[in-house]
Amino acid sequence: MTxxxxxxxxxxxxxxxxxxxxxxxxxxxxxxxxxxxxAMLVAVAATWAMPGISRHLWIxxxxxxxxxxxxxxxxxxxxxxxxxTALSHAFGGLAAGLVGTAKYFFxxxxxxxxSLTSFRMVAIVAEIILGYLTFTGSLIAAGKLQEIKWxxxxxxxxxxxxxxxxxxxxxxxxxxxxxxxxxxxxxxPLVFIVIIILAxxxxxxxVMPIGGADMPTVISILNSYAGLSAVAMGFVLDNKLxxxxxxxxxxxxLILSIxxxxxxxxxxxxxxxxxxxxxxxxxxxxxxxxxKPETVExxxxxxxQANLVVVVPGYGMAVAxxxxxxxxxxxxxxxxxxxxxxAIHPVAGRMPGHMNVLLAEAEIPYTDLVxxxxxxxxxxxxxxxxxxxxxxxxxxxxxxxxxxxIYGMPIIDADRAKTVFAIKRSKNPGFAGIDNELYFSxxxxxxxxxxxxxxxxxxxxxxxxxxxx
Amino acid sequence: xxxxxxxxxxxxxAAEGGLDYMSMLFVFMxxxxxxxxxxxxxxxxxxxxxxxxxxxxxxxxxxxxxILAGGEHYPTGIRVMGAIALFxxxxxxxSGFLITDRMLKMFKTRDGGKS
Numbered sequence: 001m002t003x004x005x006x007x008x009x010x011x012x013x014x015x016x017x018x019x020x021x022x023x024x025x026x027x028x029x030x031x032x033x034x035x036x037x038x039a040m041l042v043a044v045a046a047t048w049a050m051p052g053i054s055r056h057l058w059i060x061x062x063x064x065x066x067x068x069x070x071x072x073x074x075x076x077x078x079x080x081x082x083x084x085t086a087l088s089h090a091f092g093g094l095a096a097g098l099v100g101t102a103k104y105f106f107x108x109x110x111x112x113x114x115s116l117t118s119f120r121m122v123a124i125v126a127e128i129i130l131g132y133l134t135f136t137g138s139l140i141a142a143g144k145l146q147e148i149k150w151x152x153x154x155x156x157x158x159x160x161x162x163x164x165x166x167x168x169x170x171x172x173x174x175x176x177x178x179x180x181x182x183x184x185x186x187x188x189p190l191v192f193i194v195i196i197i198l199a200x201x202x203x204x205x206x207v208m209p210i211g212g213a214d215m216p217t218v219i220s221i222l223n224s225y226a227g228l229s230a231v232a233m234g235f236v237l238d239n240k241l242x243x244x245x246x247x248x249x250x251x252x253x254l255i256l257s258i259x260x261x262x263x264x265x266x267x268x269x270x271x272x273x274x275x276x277x278x279x280x281x282x283x284x285x286x287x288x289x290x291x292k293p294e295t296v297e298x299x300x301x302x303x304x305q306a307n308l309v310v311v312v313p314g315y316g317m318a319v320a321x322x323x324x325x326x327x328x329x330x331x332x333x334x335x336x337x338x339x340x341x342x343a344i345h346p347v348a349g350r351m352p353g354h355m356n357v358l359l360a361e362a363e364i365p366y367t368d369l370v371x372x373x374x375x376x377x378x379x380x381x382x383x384x385x386x387x388x389x390x391x392x393x394x395x396x397x398x399x400x401x402x403x404x405x406i407y408g409m410p411i412i413d414a415d416r417a418k419t420v421f422a423i424k425r426s427k428n429p430g431f432a433g434i435d436n437e438l439y440f441s442x443x444x445x446x447x448x449x450x451x452x453x454x455x456x457x458x459x460x461x462x463x464x465x466x467x468x469x
Numbered sequence: 470x471x472x473x474x475x476x477x478x479x480x481x482x483a484a485e486g487g488l489d490y491m492s493m494l495f496v497f498m499x500x501x502x503x504x505x506x507x508x509x510x511x512x513x514x515x516x517x518x519x520x521x522x523x524x525x526x527x528x529x530x531x532x533x534x535x536i537l538a539g540g541e542h543y544p545t546g547i548r549v550m551g552a553i554a555l556f557x558x559x560x561x562x563x564s565g566f567l568i569t570d571r572m573l574k575m576f577k578t579r580d581g582g583k584s
Binding site for chain 2: 223
């Protein structure tokens with residue numbers, strides 16, 4: 001019987017690997033989801049069939065209860081996908097934390113606690129620290145992304161913050177070592193609970209100082225933690241399926257974090273402890289340059305003459321839900337034989353790949369979504385670059401201004417296009433609070449207003465005969 | 470000599486006791502390498518679906534939760550924690566797979582061909 005279960009787990013592992021493998025191409029990607037579902041069904045069925053699993057109601061009821069919230073969370077608007085993702089990391093962290101806690105107390109209450117070996121204790125301590133810090137950290141990340149009122153959007157910083165955070169973490173590690181050395185003393189459960197409290201607090205304190213622009217990195221790191229806590233659970237329960245599936249998730253989070261960090265020219269440590277917000281406030285001060293505003297009529301006329309239009313979308317497009325209007329504009333331009341490409345910066349939006357999903361939702365062919373490195377050599381040939389709610393990812397200061405907090409970050413070379421139109425909600429500096437030289441360039445004209453309205457007006461210019469000769 | 474013998478026996482015992490742990494560490498290391506290799510080749514277009522798919526995959530914690538919730542020799546307190554963990558993992562499985570598929574359906578080529 002156990003042999004059959006191990007074989008089922010082996011099959012499940014292989015299916016999980018295929019599931020991710022098929023994601024390498026949009027054509028085979030949906031097959032990947034089916035492989036994942038099959039793997040999960042096999043895993044659940046095999047575990048349920050284990051000898052000793054007999055309280056079926058205790059299994060059926062939570063599963064039935066989970067269907068409703070699960071379906072509801074899968075139907076959120078695509079602009080809300082980052083917070084849904086953060087919330088599911090929180091659930092993953094909670095599950096790992098609870099299983100670790102339950103297992104510890106079960107083994108502790110056995111006479112003589114023979115099961116609490118050092119190796120298991122290392123795994124349990126890792127599981128609860130990772131699990132609980134992912135839980136509260138992800139909840140705060142989800143709250144920030146959902147723009148819940150009592151969670152500040154801007155980085156929340158105070159003096160000595162890094163000291164307090166690292167102190168809490170170091171204390172949790174020290175207590176963890178103590179627990180590993182003596183897991184079965186009378187006072188051990190107390191230490192265990194203190195570690196849980198420290199991990200819960202460390203999680204939210206870690207994410208509070210991080211601003212929205214850094215969210216893609218933070219979500220990726222939390223993704224990695226959620227996977228690693230599943231790995232730790234596998235070590236605790238002596239279950240290789242948990243280890244492999246958790247490791248797949250952990251490495252995915254790791255790779256995404258590295259890509260995000262590279263795309264911002266920053267290190268992990270810098271994102272987590274950099275207090276990005278403070279530097280920028282000083283950098284934003286003092287500049288009296290003027291914007292050159294343009295009307296939608298004028299912009300439409302110039303766009304109509306273009307051969308190549310490059311659109312650079314950013315978080316502003318997501319906030320305004322402008323992707324469907326952008327699609328209408330795309331259709332209008334295409335009808336006139338104009339080539340339209342979308343330049344996607346890796347950190348545009350609030351999570352990895354955010355812009356691609358929004359534009360795909362608006363049924364823009366994914367073949368016209370181009371990565372930063374591929375579009376940049378073509379930027380000098382672009383007649384018009386339309387920047388929609390993007391800011392830092394097109395800021396030339398990243399190339400030239402050594403004093404700028406974003407110096408060294410790879411950007412989309414919008415400033416090299418022949419003409420730039422930038423749609424911007426207000427005259428205030430962007431989220432990061434940094435002035436953008438692009439907006440003051442000779443070739444740049446500003447279209448102020450909500451992205452959805454402005455793009456809608458542009459579409460009207462084209463469709464109402466204003467642009468037709 | 471006696472000391473050397475004693476420590477050698479100790480080493481062997483440690484190795485035997487730790488045998489299964491070592492194989493778990495091997496599994497962890499190898500699957501991390503496989504994960505890195507496979508995920509590096511995932512199209513950048515699909516990084517959001519990748520994240521929601523790996524959310525669902527890491528909800529494999531369902532296995533551990535299920536054992537705790539349904540195991541016959543666990544006291545009620547532990548079973549309650551297992552049931553909550555089972556609820557949390559199951560929510561991730563359902564929403565993770567459904568939303569991934571919902572997003573992937575949207576990726577189309579110019580001629581309208583579905584992904």
